[in-house]
Amino acid sequence: MRVCFICAEYAPYAKTGGLGDVAAALTAELTRAGHEVLSFIPLHGQINLRGAHVEPVEALQRLTLAIGTRAFVYDVKCARHPGAAAAVHLIDCPALFDRPQLYSDGPDEYLRYLMLTRAALESCQRLGFAPDIVHCNDWHTALAPLLLRSTYAWDRQIFGRTRSVFTIHNIGYQGSFRAGHVADLGPGVGRELLYQEDLAAGWINPMRHGVMYADAVTTVSPTYAREIRTPAAGFGLDADLRARGDAVVGILNGVDYSVWNPATDPFLPHNYDQHDLSGKSLNKLALTDLLRLGGGAGSPLIGMVTRLTSQKGIDLLMQVLPALIETRELRFVALGTGDTRYERFFDDLQQRFPGRAVFHAGYSEELAHFIEGAADMFLMPSYYEPSGLNQMYSLRYGTVPVVRNTGGLADSVQQYDPDSGEGTGIVFNDFDAGGLGWALDTALEWYEWPDLWSQIIANGMRQDFSWQRAVGEYERLYSSLQAIARV
DSSP, X not given: OEEEEEOSOBTTTBOSSHHHHHHHHHHHHHHHTTOEEEEEEEOOTTOOOTTOEEEXXXXXXXXXXXXXXXXXXXXXXXXEOTTOSOOEEEEEOHHHHOSSSSOOOOTTHHHHHHHHHHHHHHHXXXXXXXXXXXXXXTGGGTTHHHHHTTTTTTOHHHHTTOEEEEEESOTTOOOOEEGGGGGGGOTTOOGGGSOHHHHHTTEEOHHHHHHHHXXXXXXXXXXXXXXXXXXXXXXXXXXXXXXXXXXEEEOOOOBOTTTSOTTTOTTOSSOOBTTBOHHHHHHHHHHHHHTTOOSTTTSOEEEEEEEESGGGTHHHHHHHHHHHHHHSSOEEEEEEEEOHHHHHHHHHHHHHSTTTEEEEXXXXXXXXXXXXXXXXXXXXXXXXXXXXXXXXXXHHTTOEXXXXXXXXXXXXXXXXXXXXXXXXXXXXXXXXXHHHHHHHHHHHHHHTOHHHHHHHHHHHHTOOOBHHHHHHHHHHHHHHHHHHHHO
């Protein structure tokens, strides 16, 4: 099949979290499976092109795209890393994308990603690439299904057989913008095609329109697909999702084990596997020495790599972690960036507990891998978690996940049962300080029992969350949509 894949992020070029990892891994796996994939992302101002071969796409130079009353000039470049299965196409529009950050809360944010979406579709036209599937992701590209049914519906040669898939990676971010910008959406997008209640309230919600118009709506875990159809987790879109019925499906994200594998990870000073964990102990000593954490090999090390938002359960940590570090024998390391008040909390934590807690503000791919390869436990106390990837990385790295029972965490981590010896981590249900406190107390208690702890590690390292499994589900979905299209 031919797939046009449109996304705001794509690792390692542009990444703020799991979205970039998922985009890169899924498109690479689809390519390996024999499908022809054209992926499009913005050429962000701070894009990481180190080591990539980049060249202009001859047919896509000095193009002009009219959005409302404005005209934007753009080029398209193709980037590929040596040995990579898939290339990515970069929409080079400095007027909109040459910014210091991938995202902002600026008034033209909607315009930037509308430009990405339309430029990707028009690139398909100019290249004569007739996609069987246009796969769009999150609010940034959620208007693609609507545009295929309106602005680009005339082009039957290119889009006559095209069906659309819209993937919700995080329903909490919907990209709403003022209804006064309706003329920017494109020719053929009349007000009658838009969600009337939002219009009456003065807004256009891209994500809602992705749910309304896509031929299939996917999200990144089966549990999350159920959760977002409830008022508690649907962020106002639960009724729209329920109305789509079986068109909404959950497919658990996969892990690219060519990148996340402790036996071959180039970011680890000591590689290891499930048959010989000695390298993990050496990594722990190396990381604690690097970060000037005390305690030695016997003291449990808890790690976190996260965006610092309320979704990630940082408020619970503020209630539980200081007392835990003060009263229990443990070390804690966190890597992340986000809300200022949460960054301040972690800064204060390392000031209050020097040698016992360390916080690295920002993001470092090297340190993220190092934490996974050195920590004994990995903490994810999320309020909601669509899929999560770090808990699956942790399982492969022999780092016991401590997670809340929600979304993809529930689908990938099973509570360990000491009686049966089955299970892969510690899972708590209630999103409160008591629930998190129980989980951490349990983890620290079990850590003191080497045979039990070794069993949890062994169970986790045997799990298979590879993309080979997940991509088959996408292939079946794509094929089912095409079968319907041919009727």
